[in-house]
Amino acid sequence: MSNYLPGLAGVPATKSNISNIDGEKGILNYRGYSIEELAQYSTFEETALLLLDGELPGEVCLREFDKQLRKNRQVKYHITDLMKTLPESGHPMEMLQVAVASLGMFYPGSECLTGSDVCTDINYIHNTTVKLISRMGTLVAMWKHLRNGYEPYLPRHDLGYAENFLYMMNGEEPDPLLARIFDICLILHAEHTINASTFSVLVNASTLATPYSVIAAAIAALSGPLHGGANQKVLEMLQQIERPEDAAAFVDKKLANKEVIWGMGHREYKTKDPRATILQRLMHQMIEAKGGEVSALLEIAQAVEKAAEERLAEKGVYANVDFYSGLLYQEMGIPPEQFTAIFAVARSVGWMAHWREQLSDNRIFRPTQVYIGEQERKYIQVSERKRR
Ligand code: COA
Numbered sequence: 001m002s003n004y005l006p007g008l009a010g011v012p013a014t015k016s017n018i019s020n021i022d023g024e025k026g027i028l029n030y031r032g033y034s035i036e037e038l039a040q041y042s043t044f045e046e047t048a049l050l051l052l053d054g055e056l057p058g059e060v061c062l063r064e065f066d067k068q069l070r071k072n073r074q075v076k077y078h079i080t081d082l083m084k085t086l087p088e089s090g091h092p093m094e095m096l097q098v099a100v101a102s103l104g105m106f107y108p109g110s111e112c113l114t115g116s117d118v119c120t121d122i123n124y125i126h127n128t129t130v131k132l133i134s135r136m137g138t139l140v141a142m143w144k145h146l147r148n149g150y151e152p153y154l155p156r157h158d159l160g161y162a163e164n165f166l167y168m169m170n171g172e173e174p175d176p177l178l179a180r181i182f183d184i185c186l187i188l189h190a191e192h193t194i195n196a197s198t199f200s201v202l203v204n205a206s207t208l209a210t211p212y213s214v215i216a217a218a219i220a221a222l223s224g225p226l227h228g229g230a231n232q233k234v235l236e237m238l239q240q241i242e243r244p245e246d247a248a249a250f251v252d253k254k255l256a257n258k259e260v261i262w263g264m265g266h267r268e269y270k271t272k273d274p275r276a277t278i279l280q281r282l283m284h285q286m287i288e289a290k291g292g293e294v295s296a297l298l299e300i301a302q303a304v305e306k307a308a309e310e311r312l313a314e315k316g317v318y319a320n321v322d323f324y325s326g327l328l329y330q331e332m333g334i335p336p337e338q339f340t341a342i343f344a345v346a347r348s349v350g351w352m353a354h355w356r357e358q359l360s361d362n363r364i365f366r367p368t369q370v371y372i373g374e375q376e377r378k379y380i381q382v383s384e385r386k387r388r
Pocket residue numbers: 007225226227228230259260261262263264265266267268312315317320321322
């Protein structure tokens with residue numbers, strides 16, 4: 001019997017040079033650059049190009065990429081019409097999956113994937129990458145308004161990615177500090193090695209499915225509460241706790257009921273996720289800028305983290321990226337239902353980088369299984385079966 005590892009824990013699924021995690025030390029690098037340095041000095045656009053192309057871009061190249069992203073924000077009115085037909089109760093991740101899959105019907109060209117030069121059509125690969133990353137933000141921001149029966153705000157070409165997204169969400173230009181904090185959130189969520197959604201990118205890319213289908217599949221994987229859906233769950237969980245003093249009893253009750261504490265634990269990290277540390281710092285920065293009044297929810301969150309850590313650290317369970325991201329988004333006026341979709345907007349960069357990497361050395365994924373079912377047996381006519 002081959003060695004079966006549930007959840008493929010510790011099984012390498014590919015070779016990659018895009019990002020790297022040292023889970024014991026709590027280190028995350030994109031293309032060799034530490035997440036702390038990128039969060040401090042880079043922008044989402046620059047980090048995107050780093051992840052996609054492998055190197056920090058020069059000024060001209062970065063300017064050109066930024067221009068292309070801005071130019072590609074608008075979606076066809078057919079897509080807007082399609083979104084208008086979706087039920088308002090639909091979750092933003094469900095809308096995003098539908099809208100991204102349907103984009104593929106409007107942008108042909110994937111024939112080049114099945115030609116003899118599978119991955120050498122640089123133009124198709126680059127243009128599709130820009131289209132997808134650029135339109136992801138537009139779709140998510142548009143849905144906030146369309147689902148409530150309002151016309152969406154049109155994208156602004158004079159604003160950067162983060163600023164434009166917040167503008168399209170809230171209908172006004174964001175405060176520069178909030179826009180910068182949001183930009184850092186996008187950097188932090190842009191890539192994270194071979195997690196469930198990125199693995200789905202590899203599997204779907206390996207069949208030479210169109211990039212729109214590949215990303216639609218990744219959105220589905222990210223939507224689950226054990227993956228990206230956890231950020232919404234964290235906020236809903238914190239809202240059930242009235243005061244920081246109640247946090248320990250809340251955690252005890254959850255653990256006694258064998259329930260998970262949302263936003264805690266990670267397959268790769270055996271210490272606090274470095275992105276959670278950065279987000280927590282940003283939360284304090286935002287509070288300071290707002291006049292120092294600490295939000296009650298942040299105090300509750302910190303008390304839950306402390307209580308959970310005291311009880312779960314021996315299992316290597318600490319706060320992950322989803323623990324503090326929702327708190328920040330809430331302070332920016334973003335509704336909790338949109339949190340996971342924002343994660344998807346940022347992660348589209350990592351997904352496209354892995355799509356490109358998979359195509360550059362492709363072999364279709366076809367794992368095996370350990371069969372534990374019945375051995376060969378004879379067919380019995382329905383009239384002769386003992387079952388009712
Ligand atoms: N709350 C309570 N206990 C947790 C926990 C959590 N959030 N995360 C892990 N554990 C416990 C498990 O119950 C298990 O305990 P046991 O050994 O006594 O059975 C142990 O820690 C190992 O966890 P396991 O579920 O095997 O880890 P995994 O690598 O399979 O799962 C996650 C990783 C992320 C799915 C898991 O930690 C989780 O469900 N977290 C909450 C959801 C979340 O925040 N997801 C976002 C990830 S970025």
